Amino acid sequence: MKNLWDCLVVAFSTYSAIPMPQVQWSQRNMRYAMCFFPLIGLIIGALLLGWAQLRNLVGIGPLLFGAVATVLPLLVTGGIHLDGFCDTCDALGSHQPREKKLEILKDSHAGAFALMGCGAYLLLSLGLWSEMEMCFPQLGVMALGFVLSRCLSGLSVVTFPCASRGLLAAFSQSAQKKRVAAVMLCLIVLCAAGMLLLDPLTGALALLGSGGCFLYYFVMSRRQFGGITGDLAGYFLQLCEIVILAAVIIAQKL
DSSP, rough: OOOHHHHHHHHHHHHHOOOOOOOOOOOOOGTTTHHHHHHHHHHHHHHHHHHHHHHHHHTTTHHHHHHHHHHHHHHTTTTTHHHHHHHHHHHHHHOOOHHHHHHHHHSSOHHHHHHHHHHHHHHHHHHHTTOOOOOHHHHHHHHHHHHHHHHHHHHHHHHHOOOSSSSHHHHHHHOOHHHHHHHHHHHHHHHHHHHHHHHHHHHHHHHHHHHHHHHHHHHHHHISSSSBOHHHHHHHHHHHHHHHHHHHHHHHHO
């Protein structure tokens, strides 16, 4: 049990800004860390539902609701995935050879494509959230979307080839890959079932969108970078979540 607790602490310390006790980082403590990654999405989803409930009680306007809903995941994660999204925007926008793209991913400076990508992402997210109707079954689909995106990202860590050495490669090499993959697949099935039960049309569109993102992530990462990195995993997660959000809005409009 202590080892599982240490794995949880490692996952939350890496992928969230939630204060956690210090544990020794070792290969043993990283074996099942990815299994706890989706719990961060569960926390974000629960906070989203709470914020939506508060909006109904207090009468908060759609713009303020959208602004807080946009910022909420960043507060929980510390912006680690958005940072990867920005770095990937820089690398893809450079149109350089593969080796140069990988160097750009490692560069701590933000380029023009990173700034434009980040600004466009946040504006689009704000616009989509401000269109959200307070239908709790459909909000539940979105809440589960934060879990699903992390399940898919975790699955990629233990099944996709890594393009370079780094933190993600360390997680991949240390993980009990078959067991972690089995856990991720079970959680994906549970998320899919929950989405479809909450609202069949919204769930189906969200699953279609997230599946398309996952396929794009696999093809793009292999062609452009020769595999995945931590930045690419963050890029996928952010892209997957905004696609799920767009799918929910489309379902509501239909």
